[in-house]
Amino acid sequence: MDAKTSELTEAQHQAVDHTNGPLLVLAGPGSGKTTVVTQRIANLIQGGVLPWQILALTFTNKAAQEMRDRVYHLLEKSGCHSKGLTVSTFHAFCARILRDWGDRVIGTTSFTIYDTADQRSAMKSAIKTCDLDSSNWRPASVLAAISTAKNKLIDVDTFEQEATDFYGKSIAKMYRAYDNILRENDAVDFDDLLLHTARLLENDIEARQSLEDRYQYVMIDEYQDTNHTQFVIANKIASNHRNICVVGDPDQSIYAWRGADISNILDFEEHYGEGTVIPLGRNFRSTGKIVEAAAALIKNNVQRKDKKLHTELDDGHKPKVDTVASEHEEAHAIVEEVKRLREDGLPLKEMAVLYRINALSRVLEDAFRDEGVPYVVARGTAFYERKEIKQAISYLRLLVNPKDNVAFIRIINTPTRGIGGTSIARLEQLAYTKGLALLETTTMVTKDQGFTTRAINALKKFSETYRQWLVDGRSEESLTAAGSLADLVERVVRESGLEELYSKTSGEEDIDRLQNLEELVSAASEFEQRYDAEHENEKTSTPLSLLFAFLENVALVSDADAIDPENGAVTLMTLHASKGLEFDFVAIAGLEDGLLPHERSLYEESQMEEERRLCYVGITRARKHLMLTTARRRTQRGISNRTIESRFIREMTGVMTQQKTETEPWDIPDVIPEVTNDITVGSMVRHKRFGVGKVQRVIRRPRGSTVTIHFQGGVKHLVLEYANLELVRSSDYSAGNSPPEF
DNA sequence: AACTGTAAACTTTTT
DNA sequence: GTTTACAGTT
Numbered sequence A: 001m002d003a004k005t006s007e008l009t010e011a012q013h014q015a016v017d018h019t020n021g022p023l024l025v026l027a028g029p030g031s032g033k034t035t036v037v038t039q040r041i042a043n044l045i046q047g048g049v050l051p052w053q054i055l056a057l058t059f060t061n062k063a064a065q066e067m068r069d070r071v072y073h074l075l076e077k078s079g080c081h082s083k084g085l086t087v088s089t090f091h092a093f094c095a096r097i098l099r100d101w102g103d104r105v106i107g108t109t110s111f112t113i114y115d116t117a118d119q120r121s122a123m124k125s126a127i128k129t130c131d132l133d134s135s136n137w138r139p140a141s142v143l144a145a146i147s148t149a150k151n152k153l154i155d156v157d158t159f160e161q162e163a164t165d166f167y168g169k170s171i172a173k174m175y176r177a178y179d180n181i182l183r184e185n186d187a188v189d190f191d192d193l194l195l196h197t198a199r200l201l202e203n204d205i206e207a208r209q210s211l212e213d214r215y216q217y218v219m220i221d222e223y224q225d226t227n228h229t230q231f232v233i234a235n236k237i238a239s240n241h242r243n244i245c246v247v248g249d250p251d252q253s254i255y256a257w258r259g260a261d262i263s264n265i266l267d268f269e270e271h272y273g274e275g276t277v278i279p280l281g282r283n284f285r286s287t288g289k290i291v292e293a294a295a296a297l298i299k300n301n302v303q304r305k306d307k308k309l310h311t312e313l314d315d316g317h318k319p320k321v322d323t324v325a326s327e328h329e330e331a332h333a334i335v336e337e338v339k340r341l342r343e344d345g346l347p348l349k350e351m352a353v354l355y356r357i358n359a360l361s362r363v364l365e366d367a368f369r370d371e372g373v374p375y376v377v378a379r380g381t382a383f384y385e386r387k388e389i390k391q392a393i394s395y396l397r398l399l400v401n402p403k404d405n406v407a408f409i410r411i412i413n414t415p416t417r418g419i420g421g422t423s424i425a426r427l428e429q430l431a432y433t434k435g436l437a438l439l440e441t442t443t444m445v446t447k448d449q450g451f452t453t454r455a456i457n458a459l460k461k462f463s464e465t466y467r468q469w470l471v472d473g474r475s476e477e478s479l480t481a482a483g484s485l486a487d488l489v490e491r492v493v494r495e496s497g498l499e500e501l502y503s504k505t506s507g508e509e510d511i512d513r514l515q516n517l518e519e520l521v522s523a524a525s526e527f528e529q530r531y532d533a534e535h536e537n538e539k540t541s542t543p544l545s546l547l548f549a550f551l552e553n554v555a556l557v558s559d560a561d562a563i564d565p566e567n568g569a570v571t572l573m574t575l576h577a578s579k580g581l582e583f584d585f586v587a588i589a590g591l592e593d594g595l596l597p598h599e600r601s602l603y604e605e606s607q608m609e610e611e612r613r614l615c616y617v618g619i620t621r622a623r624k625h626l627m628l629t630t631a632r633r634r635t636q637r638g639i640s641n642r643t644i645e646s647r648f649i650r651e652m653t654g655v656m657t658q659q660k661t662e663t664e665p666w667d668i669p670d671v672i673p674e675v676t677n678d679i680t681v682g683s684m685v686r687h688k689r690f691g692v693g694k695v696q697r698v699i700r701r702p703r704g705s706t707v708t709i710h711f712q713g714g715v716k717h718l719v720l721e722y723a724n725l726e727l728v729r730s731s732d733y734s735a736g737n738s739p740p741e742f
Numbered sequence B: 001a002a003c004t005g006t007a008a009a010c011t012t013t014t015t
Numbered sequence C: 001g002t003t004t005a006c007a008g009t010t
Helices: A010-017 A035-044 A061-077 A088-106 A116-127 A139-151 A156-162 A166-184 A190-203 A205-214 A228-236 A288-298 A327-345 A358-370 A387-400 A407-413 A421-434 A453-474 A484-495 A497-503 A508-532 A543-555 A606-618 A647-651 A730-735
Strands: A024-029 A053-059 A086-089 A110-114 A187-189 A217-220 A244-248 A276-280 A320-322 A351-355 A375-377 A570-574 A583-588 A622-631 A633-638 A639-642 A657-662 A684-687 A691-701 A706-711 A715-721
Touching: A010 A035, A010 A276, A010 A730, A024 A035, A035 A217, A035 A244, A053 A061, A053 A088, A053 A421, A053 A543, A061 A086, A061 A407, A086 A088, A088 A190, A110 A190, A110 A508, A110 A543, A110 A684, A116 A139, A116 A166, A116 A407, A139 A166, A139 A190, A139 A228, A156 A217, A166 A187, A166 A190, A187 A190, A190 A205, A190 A228, A190 A497, A217 A228, A217 A606, A228 A244, A276 A706, A288 A606, A288 A647, A320 A327, A320 A543, A327 A351, A327 A358, A327 A622, A351 A358, A351 A633, A358 A407, A387 A407, A387 A484, A387 A497, A387 A508, A387 A543, A421 A453, A484 A497, A484 A508, A484 A543, A497 A508, A508 A543, A543 A606, A583 A606, A583 A639
Parallel strands: A024 A244, A024 A276, A053 A086, A053 A217, A110 A187, A217 A244, A320 A622, A320 A657, A351 A570, A351 A583, A375 A570, A583 A622
Antiparallel strands: A633 A639, A684 A691, A691 A706, A706 A715
C-alpha cells in the first residue's frame, strides 16, 4: 500500500481505532496492512501513549526500518515524536533483553551469537564428546531436531525428560553436550535468543514485571509465521494489560518448516476470549487478473477457510505463462520482458524475479549481466559468509568474548603461525584440565606439556596481540573522534595478519578478499554513524562496547535486508525473501514439479499446501504484470533432465495466457554419447586416477553406459559418460608411458 | 606442518 | 557445478 493513502476503509479504520484489548487483523495481500499498523502506532502516540511504551515486532530488519520510517513521517505532521519506540525483529529484541537480563538465564550478558557455521562446528565437537558414531549423526540434522525443539520451547532438561526411544535419547545427549559447549563459550544460537528470553519471562518475575510494565502496547507483524516460543514471549509481555495486536494472513504462512505454528493465529480467539477479529479483504495492490490467478491457485488448499478475494483496481493485464526449452531460454525470456517493460517506462526497481531455490539465481544473473540490465541479488548474508570476512569477524568476536572457542579455533592458525592440529589438541587438553577458555590458556603453555618452542612463541605472541587490542579497545580516549570502531576493525584486520595474507599477489581471488576486508571496515564506519545518530543522547563508553553492537547487528542480518528500494535495478530473490514486498512486474521462474512445488514437499499434503501458499505469496507481490516461466529441460547439479510442468500452472489455466517460445529443441536425448563412440572392447584408455587400462566390456545404455576396464590396480566398472576416459593410441606408449601388463 | 589434489556430498526455503 | 573433507605428499 502506498504511504500517501490517507483515506482508510471502514475496516481499516476499525483496526486503527481499536487500541485497547486483544486484536487480530486478518490481512489479505495488498490490503493495507502496513498502513494500518503504522497508523495505529501513530494514533496511540497522538492519543498520549508514550512511544517508549510501545513494542512492534517484525521478522526482518528491513521491515522494522520501514515501519519506523513511516511512523516517523506520520507523526511529523502532527508535531509528535517517536523517540523510544521499539520496532525490532523478534531476534534482535530478544538479544537486547538478554543483554540486560542474560545473567539470570545463561549466566552472562556479554554473549556471542552463533551463526549456522558456528553451530555446526560446536555440534561437531558435541557429537565427538558423546561417543556416538559421527557418520550416523550428521551435525545439520541433529541441529535441525534441536531447533524444532527450541521453537516449541523445549529446553535441554525438558527434552531429556521426554526422550524415550534410542533416537530421542541420542538427540537428548547431543542437545546436552551442545548446550554445554555454548554455555562454556558464552554463546547462543538463533533459537536460543528466543528460548532463553521465553524462559526468562516464565521464571523470573522481576524481569517479566519490568517488561510488561514498560510495554503497554504490543504489536506483531506477520503473525502467521510466529512459532510457539515467540507466542509465549509476546503473550507473557502482554498478559497483564492484554493490549496485543497481531496482524497476519494464514494463506501467507510459509515458515512451518522453521517451526512457525499456524495455530497461533487460528486459536487467537481461544487464547484471548474477548478478542476482536477484523478481516481486511479488499486488495489495493494487484490488478484484477492477477488477483483472479491468485484466487484460482489458493482455493486448491483444503486446509483453509475459504474467503473471497477482490480487488479495487481494473482487470489489467492477464498474467502469462511462458514455456521455454531450458533454463537459459527462461532467463533470456525474462530479461527480454524486463527490457520491453523498461521501454514502456517501468523503472527497473519496480521489477523482481522470484525463484524457489537460491541455486536458480546463477543462470538468471548471467543473462542479466550479458544483456547489460542492472540487477541486485537479495542476499544480505552472502557478504558475511565469505571466508575472509568470517575470519575477520572471528578475530573481532574473540576480542569481545574471550571464551568464544569456536572463533579461536577458526583463526589461531590463519594466517599460518606454525600452530597445527597437534598443538591445538594439546591446547584443548590443557584448557580442559584447567577449566579455562582456549585464549586464556595461550600464556600457560610450557615445553614439558609437549609444546614445541615454535608453538609456544606463536601462542604467546598471539595473546600479547590480543592483550594490546583489549587495552586500547577499553580506553575511552580512543573514542574521542568519529570512526573509532572503524579504526579498531581496521587495526585488527592489519595486525592479525589477514591483510598481509591476502596482499600476497597470488591471484584475482585474493584481491577480491582484500577489497572485502576494506568493505568490512566501511561497514563498521557506516554502522557507527548510524548508531551515533540513533543514540545521540547516550554516551557510549568504549570502542569495545560499540563493537559489541556491531557484531550483534552483523549476526542478525537477513537476505531481505539487502533490498534497497532506491537502486535502479531489478531485484532477484527467493520467494521466501519476497514476503511483504511488492513490485509492478514480477516474474516467477521454475514452475516445475520438483522445484515449485519442491520435491521434498511432493509426498505430504500439508507441505504441498505450504508450497502453494509460497507460490501465492509470489503471485500477490505483483501489482500490474505477472509472468510465470516453466522450462522443459533443466540442468541441476550438472545434469540435464526433462521436467514436468508444475501442477500450480494447471490449477490456474484459463486465468492465464499460455505462450511457448522454444527456439531450441528441448526433446534431445538425455546423454550425448558422441565422444565415447570410439571406445570399444580392446581399446586402451587413460583415466585421471587409475592410469592406463584395457577395455574388457561395454554395455550401451541410453543414459550411462557401463564399461569394465582392466587397470594396473585392478578391474574397475565405470560409467562411460562420466569417467572422462582418454583414448590411448599405441604410439603414445613410446612417449615414455609404459604399457600396462596383462 | 603446510600444501595439493581428489572423492563425496550437496540444495529447499532463514533469523 | 560447487564446496567441503580427507588423504597423501613434501
